[in-house]
Amino acid sequence: MEQFYAIAITIVGASTPLLIAALGELVVERSGVLNLGVEGMMIIGAVTGFGAAYVTGNPYVGILAAIFGGMLMSLLFGFLTLTLLANQVATGLAITLLGIGLSALIGENLVGKQITRVPNFQGVDILIVFSFILVGLVSWFLFRTRYGLMVRAVGDNHSSAHAMGFSVIGLRYACVAFGGGCAGLAGGYLSLAQTPQWVENMTAGRGWIALALVVFATWLPQRLLFGAYLFGTISILAFTVQTFGWGIPSQLLSSTPYLVTVVALVLISRNKRLLTANTPACLGQAFVADR
Amino acid sequence: MKKLLISAAVVAMALGGTQAHAAGKLKACWVYLGAIGDMGYTFQHNEGLKQVQKELGDKVETVFVENVPEADAAGPIERLARDGCAIIFTTSFGYMEPTIQVAAKYPKVMFEHATGFKTAPNVSTYNAKFYQDRYVQGVVAAKMSKTGIAGYIVSFPIPEVVMGINSFMLGAQSVNPNFKVKIVWVNTWFDPGKEGDAAKVLFSQGADIITQHTDSAAAITVAEEQKKLGFGQSSDQIKFGPHAQLTAAVDNWGPYYVRRIKQLLDGTYKQAESWDGMAEGTVTLAPFANMPDDVKALAQKTADDIKSGKLEPFTGPITKQDGTTVGEKGKPLPAGDILGMNYYVKGIDDKLPQ
Secondary structure, rough: HHHHHHHHHHHHHHHHHHHHHHHHHHHHHHHOOOOOHHHHHHHHHHHHHHHHHHHHOOOHHHHHHHHHHHHHHHHHHHHHHHHHHOOHHHHHHHHHHHHHHHHHHHHOOOOOOOOOOOOOEEEEEHHHHHHHHHHHHHHHHHHHOOHHHHHHHOOOOHHHHHOOOHHHHHHHHHHHHHHHHHHHHHHHHHHHHHHOOOOOOOOOOHHHHHHHHHHHOOOOOOHHHHHHHHHHHHHHHHHHHHHHOOOOOHHHHHHHHHHHHHHHHHHHHHOHHHHHHOOOOOOOOOOOOOH | OOHHHHHHHHHHHHHHHHHHHHHHOOEEEEEEOOOOOOOOOOHHHHHHHHHHHHOOOOOEEEEOOOOHHHHHHHHHHHHHHHHOOOOOEEEOOOHHHHHHHHHHHHHOOEEEOOOOOOOOOOOEEEEEOHHHHHHHHHHHHHHHHOOOOEEEOOOOOHHHHHHHHHHHHHHHOOOOOEEEEEEEEOOOOOHHHHHHHHHHHHHHHHOEEOOOOOOOHHHHHHHHHHEEEEEEEEOOOOOOOOOOOEEEEEOOOOHHHHHHHHHHHHHHOOOEEEEOOOOOOOEEEEEOOOHHHHHHHHOOOOOHHHOOOOOOOOOOOOEEEEOOOEEEOEEOOOOOHHOOOOOOOOOEEEEEEO
């Protein structure tokens, strides 16, 4: 029993950062903006969170700093793409590269430092609980509130939304900032809770997995929860199976999370009508108000 | 990053010609796989560079490039060769092909490739007998483990890694013949999240001591948190596990780098294949900690015996996993056999990925 619990909690730990980062990006993409800078925002969140926790000695301040750090990066992205109308794909990639370099610079003196980690009860910490609440909140916001409807309208047809009097740019800024905060928090989860330490490149590509999950989950929060946990579960089970010494090639086991997640999410999104209905039609397109 | 910028600036300055040479300073260059702040493998190579600066700083100028992916290494290596480096150390196994390629184009530049096996008239190889450290770790693990199981996190099934696992196991078996090692391949050199998760999984499966052949300090961090024990890798990681780290395999490249560059300076440099170990001081152990005095004494004795040559971890006959044996009784395995090791010794519960 104890063994199962330990594995289960490891799975939760591996899935939580993916889930939080992907939820943020989901909202961003629902508003019609494609921010490929998730990895960069995550790593900035990881370093600012760790740094703040180290300086103040308080991991909760670290959490707030992680959110703030990710948000700052996303606002830079927002300024470039929404105000200056730079290409979203190129800018997102630039944000990732900038984030990785900048975080290494900021974190130069944080390597090897010790912090108080985010407290947990039997392995369950506040961020894990929050990630579940966040799924519900995002789902409720997008599909049950007026503002959620506005966000989706802006993402599906920004010209019509503009004509109806919505502030396209304003809404998109808000969504981008929310996405950045989530990415930062996800990065902070790695450096403050999962393996409390700072090292360069510690996100190691999780931002890209989060991005892929959003698309495969067809922009639906519940499916994202499923996808993130499926990915986390298979990754950890792949390790667990190795300890049994069954002789299954480890290269195969390492690739299973990707394979299984892709196959599962492709299968559940076979319904073309549902897929079209949920894909933000204006994804990645710049908006210029006619007048 | 700041250091990268500085080193980039140095490279840029050197582009202006060979002023550095004109000033009479020899230019020694390093290519790193990771970041110098990884607190592990790359960090230790950079400590070696620092020792060169300290001891030969008046005659040698040092330059390094960090975060160079193995697949794209040819470009950065060639740039260094063009920029007037007299000797270039390429510090990762995967740089082997690019190093050989570039070396063919620049016969006057000396190349030194770490942990590889391909050479050329101007390409030397250097490696360290890390497995010697692992034997001591195995002895300590078997003494300290209550469950009789150690967890071992590994990257890729190359001989370097396999000989480490075997040596660890042989060391452990010398204390407890029934000792078990559980192995998890994470298929990456560096991913703190994955390494940490692998450690958590191994602890949940009954291991109470962890060791790893990956580059971050995540495993020892997890051991500290779960009040288990472990070993640091490449670098002394006691900061990450003050109550968990028993000792650490510490790579100490400085003496080798200083020696080779000195030879280049005084003209005695020759192409060579070096494989130094504890005796030469390239492989060292961090201070023994978190263990009772009798274990400490045994660990120290084991290390001393390896250092003096009295004990060689791979002494025949060694029983492989499939029951066959290699090596002659009482004789150490030939270096070639160890460097090409592609089998597990008896007692390891894992199938070696081929």
